Amino acid sequence: MMLKIKTYKLYGAFLLVFLASMSLYSQSATSNGSPYSLYGLGYYNPNSIGLAPSMSQSGLAWNNPYFINDLNPATLSGLYSDIFILDAGVNVSINELSNSGNSKTFLQSNLSHFALATKLNKKSGISLSLLPATSVGYSFISEPLAVEGANEEYRNVFMGSGGINELKLSYGYQIGTNINLGITTSYLFGKIEQSRYSATSVSELAIEEDYYYNGVKLGFGGTANISKDVTFGAIVNLPTKVNAKKNIDVYKTTDGISSIVEDENDVGADNFYMPLHVGTGLTYSLKSDFLFNLDFNHKFWDATDQKDNLGTFVDQSIYSLGMQYKNSNPNKYWEYFSFRSSVKYDSGYLMIDDMRTENFEATVGVGIPLGRNFSSLNISYSRRFTSGAASSSVIQENLNTINIGLSLSDIWYQKLKYK
Amino acid sequence: MKSFLCILIVALTLGACSSPYEGDYFLVDGDYLESGTKIMVIDTFTVKLSNFKIDSIVTSGTDRLLFGQYEDEYFGRVRAESFFQMYPSSYSITDGATLDSVALILGYDKYYYGDTLQPVTLNIHKVIEKVKPANDDFYNTSSIAYNQTPITQVTVAPRPLSGDSIHVTLPNSFGAAIFNAIEANQIDEFSDFEEVFKGLTIQPELESNTSILGISKSTDDTYLRFYYSLGGEVGEDSYTFDLKLSQGDVSSYNKIFSTNGSECLSQMIDQDLSIATSECDFRGVMQSGTGYTFRIDFPTLKNLYDWPVKGTVLSADLTFTPDWGTYNEPFHLQDSLIVSKIRGKNNITGQLDNGEDYIYANRVEGASEFELTSYKVALDGYVDDLLDPDTQDTNEGLTFYPELFNAMVDRMIIDDDPDSEYRPKLKIVYAIYDVEN
Structure with missing residues (x-):
């Protein structure tokens, strides 16, 4: 009886934190200053739940018993028996932007995710997560432009903020001894504010558009143990339509007096289409201390036939390779530490000036054990380079990200035993 | 577990408090964004x-008397005439007072137009109609009949900026009629007063090309002054009795017109x-x-x-x-x-x-x-x-x-x-x- 109450208390605390984090989400603008967040729904945040950030989001086939693997719902059934995991993280990023003319550095920090997972029974696991799927955060100013027909200049300023949040419920189930299957469903919602300001010496035109998005996404996953050491995994995320509506507010100011040019609410806006996403991966364990993930993901953007500003959405391929070292028989405290490193190549999904916004990323990470059970603090550092020469339209960005993730686990039945 | 939750909450709060880089812009080329406003x-x-x-323009109710005439290159002969009634503060003068002299003091309000180096010749006439509009106002085109024989004619060198006023001495014969009627207690109210004095008009000399002058309607600046003495001995004790303009009403106005203008102007009838x-x-x-x-x-x-x-x-x-x-x-x-x-x-x-x-x-x-x-x-x-x-x-x-x-x-x-x-x-x-x- 005593136990039951304790359990409920803990659930309550988790729920409280979850709700608190949700409210923080809705208030905080998450962004890393990426110029490419101008396009579509913004910058696609890499999944940062559990060990994903330190493994460059590789692990489609990784049935990790101690951490939430949000990449493939099927892996939830591989969680440790009776485990309960709370996972949250913070991203700190330094983004160095440069184009043919100049460069600038943006520092940004934001909440990266919040997730809960538990084993429902011997064969199935479930997770609930909230993460910023995309984020918009850009502010550009143009070079001075000539006012046609006059000896005057003006500048255009572009600002964007907001993003799409994803509330995701996943379920994994084990069939037989070697096959896991999973299903995941997401609710996408968010607000993106895009503003444009043009100002001469005496007057200004402001165009403010607030886009409201929502949609539902469905995905499936599976893993299969091919041998004792090798697992194969695959996912399919179905294409989906993200519905858009917007409010328009256009106003001008001349000699300090403002007047409304347009003010419309609930105007239909271009819906956004998320592509079909398929991924396959292999996980290989070597001498039980080493583990390797090799993943390939492909997003069929071509089929969505979308363009935005100077950019065209094109098919995207992502290759990622991650490796982990973890002592399988730790005795001393430091032997419980785990070490990871990974690399990723992303072809990018935007074509600007006939150039892909492809990028390459390398990451190192460490897992620091916390107390009993499998709780740990996971810290990773990654550096991402966009390739291709910077031109007037293509902006090169070097993104440095530090992810600090906290994964807290508790095992119900162990408590029972200790009592 | 509790301490972990605390750490977590702190971490989450820190994360949420990050500052977006407002006002900090990345410079891009003008052609970067097609959607830019032009x-x-x-x-x-x-x-x-x-x-x-x-x-017609309402010219009563202003703060200024205008008179004068000049020849304008574009508008021809430009002429302003002022018409006004004046009021005493009471209808009583001590019995036995003797009128010594009468003067019209016209205080400059610093407005002028035209060449003020030329001396201005003014004719002061008595009006023979009441200065009272047929409807509500007087216009620049309104006319009032006046005695064709002037009370006096005076030529002055205008000093609208450096001078205080124009001093016009009026004949005692003009002043006596008004002064004596009041002294003799023949006037109790304005209607009686109006029978003796209906007002004045200032008519600039017809063939002149000088300037147009602005005169203040303030009671301190412009008045018709009667100098008198008591006891029959001239120069013993001198007293004054004033008539003043009423400001902001229809008891004064300016008639303003131009003639002999270009063909263009003459079409605007x-x-x-x-x-x-x-x-x-x-x-x-x-x-x-x-x-x-x-x-x-x-x-x-x-x-x-x-x-x-x-x-x-x-x-x-x-x-x-x-x-x-x-x-x-x-x-x-x-x-x-x-x-x-x-x-x-x-x-x-x-x-x-x-x-x-x-x-x-x-x-x-x-x-x-x-x-x-x-x-x-x-x-x-x-x-x-x-x-x-x-x-x-x-x-x-x-x-x-x-x-x-x-x-x-x-x-x-x-x-x-x-x-x-x-x-x-x-x-x-x-x-x-x-x-x-």
């Missing part, structure tokens, strides 16, 4: 200038008539007091609609320029002009405002010695109204005149020469933008 200046709209004459500047040597004309002024219309403004793009007017400035050489000393230009809306056949509908304040045409000095002084009006709100799809009335324009249009004779000549770079111009700063809705 700003341009359009100054090719037709600005149609025409002249007309306001039939009715306010309904607009005279194209082509008939006026390509000039816009304006003269305070007499009612001449000009009107500006924008007949092609609605063409802005023909553009297949979305846009808005950021600013609209109308500029017009007085002809060089028309405002040299002793003439001058007003600092600002009232802007009024005018419809159809020169029907003035009201002063232009921007929703908060009245809009004025302000004088702008040329930036260099090669640039002329001009007037500039900010018309962004007005142009927006004209462009409003709901506004069907394209027969609306603007007219301009000084604040004291009814109490002075300042005039202005506007350049509308088709070959001149100083022709009136409407400069619109237009922003073309792209928003789908």
Whole structure:
């Protein structure tokens, strides 16, 4: 009886934190200053739940018993028996932007995710997560432009903020001894504010558009143990339509007096289409201390036939390779530490000036054990380079990200035993 | 576990508190974003200038008496006559008082127009009709009958800026009639007073070419003074009895008119008539007091609609320029002009405002010695109204005149020469933008 109450208390605390984090989400603008967040729904945040950030989001086939693997719902059934995991993280990023003319550095920090997972029974696991799927955060100013027909200049300023949040419920189930299957469903919602300001010496035109998005996404996953050491995994995320509506507010100011040019609410806006996403991966364990993930993901953007500003959405391929070292028989405290490193190549999904916004990323990470059970603090550092020469339209960005993730686990039945 | 939760909450809070880089921009080339707003200046709209004459201007109720005459190069003979009644503060003078002398003191209010180096000859007449309008007001065109024989004629060297007043000694024969009637207690009220004294008019000499002067209606500056003594001994004790003007009512007004003007001016016999500047040597004309002024219309403004793009007017400035050489000393230009809306056949509908304040045409000095002084009006709100799809009335324009249009004779000549770079111009700063809705 005593136990039951304790359990409920803990659930309550988790729920409280979850709700608190949700409210923080809705208030905080998450962004890393990426110029490419101008396009579509913004910058696609890499999944940062559990060990994903330190493994460059590789692990489609990784049935990790101690951490939430949000990449493939099927892996939830591989969680440790009776485990309960709370996972949250913070991203700190330094983004160095440069184009043919100049460069600038943006520092940004934001909440990266919040997730809960538990084993429902011997064969199935479930997770609930909230993460910023995309984020918009850009502010550009143009070079001075000539006012046609006059000896005057003006500048255009572009600002964007907001993003799409994803509330995701996943379920994994084990069939037989070697096959896991999973299903995941997401609710996408968010607000993106895009503003444009043009100002001469005496007057200004402001165009403010607030886009409201929502949609539902469905995905499936599976893993299969091919041998004792090798697992194969695959996912399919179905294409989906993200519905858009917007409010328009256009106003001008001349000699300090403002007047409304347009003010419309609930105007239909271009819906956004998320592509079909398929991924396959292999996980290989070597001498039980080493583990390797090799993943390939492909997003069929071509089929969505979308363009935005100077950019065209094109098919995207992502290759990622991650490796982990973890002592399988730790005795001393430091032997419980785990070490990871990974690399990723992303072809990018935007074509600007006939150039892909492809990028390459390398990451190192460490897992620091916390107390009993499998709780740990996971810290990773990654550096991402966009390739291709910077031109007037293509902006090169070097993104440095530090992810600090906290994964807290508790095992119900162990408590029972200790009592 | 509890401490972990605490750490977590702190971490989450830190994460949420990150500052977005507001006001910190990354510089991109102009062509980076196609969707950028384009700003341009359009100054090719037709600005149609025409002249007309306001039939009548209310000239009673002002603070100024105007009189004088001068020959103007453009408006011909410009003449101002003032008509006024004067009032005593009481109808009693001590019995046995003896009138010594009478003088009309006309205090300058510093306004003048024309060459004040020339001596001015004035004729003071008694009016023989009451200074009382047939309706509510007197106009610049109103006339009152007066005794053709002047009470006196005086020639003075005007000093509107350096002097205090014009002192006109009037004959005792004129003063005695009024003075004696009051002293003899024959006058109890204004109607009795009016029987003896209906007022005065100041008529400038007919064939003169001097200046027009402004006289203050203040009771401290302008008065008709009777000097008298008691006890029959002249020079013993001197006393005064004053008649003064009543300010702000219809007991005084100025008649202002110009004659022998150009052919262009002589066509303006009715306010309904607009005279194209082509008939006026390509000039816009304006003269305070007499009612001449000009009107500006924008007949092609609605063409802005023909553009297949979305846009808005950021600013609209109308500029017009007085002809060089028309405002040299002793003439001058007003600092600002009232802007009024005018419809159809020169029907003035009201002063232009921007929703908060009245809009004025302000004088702008040329930036260099090669640039002329001009007037500039900010018309962004007005142009927006004209462009409003709901506004069907394209027969609306603007007219301009000084604040004291009814109490002075300042005039202005506007350049509308088709070959001149100083022709009136409407400069619109237009922003073309792209928003789908």
